[in-house]
Amino acid sequence: MAEMSRHNGRRLRRPMSQINVVPFIDVMLVLLIIFMITAPMLQQGVEVDLPEAEAQALETDQRAAEPIVVTVTAAGALSVNQGPLANEPLAGPQLVELVTDLLVANPGIQTYVRGDRHVDYGRVMDAMVALQRAGAGRVGLLTEPPPREVD
Template identity: 35%
Template sequence: MAFASFDNKNGGAPLSEINMVPLIDVMLVLLVIFIVTAPLLSHSVKLELPKASATVETTKAEKIEFSIDADGVRYWNGQAMTREEAAQHFAAEGAKANQPEIHLRADQAVAYKAVAETLADASKAGLTKIGFVTQPEAGKQ
């Protein structure tokens, strides 16, 4: 950038020096910003936190084998029962603090209605841990 001068010798020649004043101003502004913000980054609140020990709960949930055969007969851990008796058992297990896992085994020939009724009864009792047990297909293990 050329500046006008009243000197006739170098009047038309551009300056070949970099103007350092704006660069120094920017550097000083950045330095002031850094000095002001650096203490804010390391500021922390001193707290006296309570101490507690966390232990892993070692009690495992009980497993209940619930089966429905091809005729629609329900079995609670191998004991045959009616739908009403199963609903009473579900209600008793749902009232426990540590709810059991229900492993539902249904014959492939059983009507879906029996499975749906069992799931509805378990849901009404508040049981949420229900798993379906199946057999793997031959040759796909």
Template identity: 40%
Template sequence: MNLPSQRGRGRKAPMADINVTPLVDVMLVLLIIFMVTAPLLTAGVPVNLPDSRAKALDQEQKPVQLSLDGEGRIFLDDDEIAEANLAAKLEQIAAVQAGGQPPQVFLRADRGLDYGRVMRVMGELNRAGLNRVALVTVEGGNR
């Protein structure tokens, strides 16, 4: 026989469920925002990089980006500099790091550029004492 109990009459038991719908909504909106903005953060100088099967390098500090676009213009990070000013700028960068190890330099050169043009820039890097140079390529191998 199932008799009604006197204790619980007229009172409801507390609800033990958590409504996660608002949390999921907020997380989906944040995910969409990050998916849209992430590609914009890597925008820089448009360079048609060559392919390579090499693995990515591990980095402990932010590298200096030196780019040569298809027209042969030189960019230090995102700022265009004249070839005549390149040696002085590179010496400034090397002098700032004089106490420790020189910074890593990422050299991004368009695949259509003359080999001698890229080697002149690498020679300026070497003369300034920036010997930790990595040539940036597109991951993926043969095209």
């Protein structure tokens, strides 16, 4: 029996069949921390001060694609919430081209305009006309509900 465990005067070593998972766990924890820090930064958008209006909320289909929202900032800059130039300032022709591509990719998608309350009304109309040129059939306006009075 002693002869079986020795080979040419040396002892045979069995290979270890265990995997060391500690480095894997360390890497996963670092990735978790990185994602926790960067996730809020990914939810970027263009900040606008929406006008308040007592309007009925629109019913949305949860299965439908995210609507196209064109934002008009107080300075009059136009941007769209989707596509390769999401939330970047766009000129009128760029906006029409980008929205056209989005509408071709998702026919029937809803379109809205978010206009800052301090922007010239004509600039909001420019955004609506750009959406119609791109092929949007119906364009909605987004507002904020007024604050509720507490009794």
